[in-house]
Every structure is written in C-alpha cells, then in structure tokens.
Amino acid sequence: MTDSKIVLITGASSGIGAATAAHLAQAGHHVIAGARREDRLRDLVDSTAAAAGGSLAVRRLDVTDRTQVAAFVENAVDTHGRIDVLVNNAGVMPLSRLDALLVEQWDATIDVNVRGLLNGIAAALPHFQGRGRGHFVTVASIGAHQVVPTGAVYCATKYAAWAITEGLRLELDPAIRVTTVSPGVVASELADTITDADAAAAMRTYRADAISPDAIARAIAYAIGEPDDVDVNELIVRPARQR
Ligand SMILES: NC(=O)c1ccc[n+]([C@@H]2O[C@H](COP(=O)([O-])OP(=O)(O)OC[C@H]3O[C@@H](n4cnc5c(N)ncnc54)[C@H](OP(=O)(O)O)[C@@H]3O)[C@@H](O)[C@H]2O)c1
Numbered sequence: 001m002t003d004s005k006i007v008l009i010t011g012a013s014s015g016i017g018a019a020t021a022a023h024l025a026q027a028g029h030h031v032i033a034g035a036r037r038e039d040r041l042r043d044l045v046d047s048t049a050a051a052a053g054g055s056l057a058v059r060r061l062d063v064t065d066r067t068q069v070a071a072f073v074e075n076a077v078d079t080h081g082r083i084d085v086l087v088n089n090a091g092v093m094p095l096s097r098l099d100a101l102l103v104e105q106w107d108a109t110i111d112v113n114v115r116g117l118l119n120g121i122a123a124a125l126p127h128f129q130g131r132g133r134g135h136f137v138t139v140a141s142i143g144a145h146q147v148v149p150t151g152a153v154y155c156a157t158k159y160a161a162w163a164i165t166e167g168l169r170l171e172l173d174p175a176i177r178v179t180t181v182s183p184g185v186v187a188s189e190l191a192d193t194i195t196d197a198d199a200a201a202a203m204r205t206y207r208a209d210a211i212s213p214d215a216i217a218r219a220i221a222y223a224i225g226e227p228d229d230v231d232v233n234e235l236i237v238r239p240a241r242q243r
Contacts, residue, residue, distance in 0.1 A: 011090025
C-alpha cells in the first residue's frame with residue numbers, strides 16, 4: 001500500500017505536470033495541482049480516477065506571483081495539516097537566437113523558470129523546516145547539462161534550476177530531500193511558446209522522437225517513493241534514441 005503523501009505540483013495543466021498529478025493521485029497520494037489555465041485543470045480532474053486514499057484537487061496558480069505561491073502552499077497546509085512534497089515543474093521555453101533580441105521572452109523565461117522555482121522554495125521551505133522533513137522536486141531539463149543554439153536563455157534558466165536545487169541539497173538538513181529530474185524530449189505543449197520561426201522549425205526536427213510525459217511521472221514517483229533515508233538527487237530521463 002502506498003504511503004500517502006501530500007504533493008503539490010506547479011504547472012500541472014498539461015504535459016509533465018498533468019501526467020505526474022494523475023499518476024500520483026492514481027498511486028494513492030493527495031495531489032494539489034496548480035497552473036493558470038483553470039479549464040485544463042478541470043479537465044485533468046475529470047479524466048483522473050484517484051485511488052482510494054488518494055485525491056486530486058486543483059487551484060489556479062501563477063508561479064511568478066510570490067503571494068499566489070505562498071497561498072498555494074498555505075491552502076494545502078490548512079486542508080491537510082502538512083505538505084510532504086513540492087514538485088516545481090512549471091516552465092516555458094520560447095526559444096530563439098540571442099540576436100533575435102526577444103528580450104521580453106527572455107524576461108518571461110527567467111520569471112517562470114527561475115523566479116517561479118524560488119517562489120516555490122520560499123513558500124514551502126519554512127513548512128519543511130518546521131516539520132523537520134519534506135521533499136523538493138525540481139523539473140529541470142537536459143538543457144541544465146548542455147547549451148544548444150536558440151537555447152541560451154532557456155538553458156541558462158535550467159542551469160540555474162540545477163544550481164539552486166543543488167544548493168538546497170548542500171544547505172538543508174538531510175531530513176529534507178532534494179531531487180532534480182532532467183527530461184530529454186518529452187511530448188507536451190512546451191514548444192508551443194516558440195514564436196521565432198527558425199527556432200520553431202529546428203524544434204520540429206529535434207522533437208520528432210519524444211517520449212510520453214508518463215516516463216517523467218514515473219521517475220518522480222520513484223524518487224518520492226524511496227524511504228526517508230534515501231535521497232534520489234538527480235535523474236536524467238531521455239528518449240532512448242536521443243543523442
Ligand atoms: N517537454 C520536454 O521536452 C521537456 C524537456 C525538458 C524539460 N522540460 C520541463 O518540464 C516542465 C514541464 O513542461 P512540459 O514539457 O510539460 O510543457 P507544457 O505542456 O507546456 O507544460 C508547462 C506547464 O507550465 C505551466 N506554466 C507556465 N507558466 C506558468 C506560470 N506563470 N505559472 C504557473 N504555471 C505555469 C503551464 O500551465 P499554464 O499555462 O496553464 O499556467 C503548463 O502546465 C518545464 O519546466 C519544462 O522546462 C520539458
């Protein structure tokens with residue numbers, strides 16, 4: 001039987017976040033899923049049959065708004081008395097070459113992928129420290145390990161996500177676990193935010209071999225499911241064909 005945990009997931013209206021929310025609720029965890037698109041969150045609830053002892057609740061959330069992220073965590077603590085896991089998954093990837101100077105997209109990428117992650121940490125860390133236990137899961141990327149043309153800003157945010165999460169691991173009491181999951185190419189809506197025509201065309205080729213977001217959901221479930229004295233720090237999950 002699953003040790004039922006209270007799991008918060010950001011960016012859960014599509015792709016990896018939605019798959020992870022469904023997978024964990026079906027495994028008997030209590031999941032609170034946040035994102036901006038409330039219609040898509042309602043669709044997720046309608047299509048998910050939570051296991052007995054588990055549940056799936058949703059809440060509108062913009063991770064760039066620190067107050068909203070704090071309320072997301074507080075609401076879960078009020079409802080369940082605690083939180084066990086925060087999956088910082090929300091992300092955007094509007095790729096372009098630097099000389100395209102899409103400076104507003106650079107800012108938006110940093111706001112969601114870095115500030116959003118920090119907002120999640122700021123909201124959950126006091127609860128984890130107060131209880132003397134907890135688990136941060138960061139969804140980074142293969143872009144946290146290599147830079148590709150058109151990916152300078154996106155990869156920079158994922159290198160930052162890796163560094164911030166590793167910093168947590170080094171600084172925190174070992175009772176608070178820290179996992180970075182770095183996906184390779186996964187079928188999702190992530191490339192839909194690309195407005196630059198050249199980058200979009202290159203991504204169609206690059207993303208031809210994609211794995212299901214369920215693969216990342218299973219990786220996160222594995223990390224969460226290990227005993228308290230086992231900290232799964234880093235997982236890279238790529239399509240077998242990806243080089
Ligand atoms: N798919 C891949 O190939 C791949 C590879 C490596 C890493 N990743 C990472 O995996 C994570 C999930 O991406 P995905 O592939 O599942 O793409 P996706 O289908 O586009 O999902 C991204 C999620 O982030 C949410 N989001 C975006 N901005 C937000 C904000 N300001 N506040 C709250 N939520 C926000 C979106 O929801 P709303 O728009 O409804 O808010 C959506 O639920 C990202 O961090 C991404 O960088 C993906």
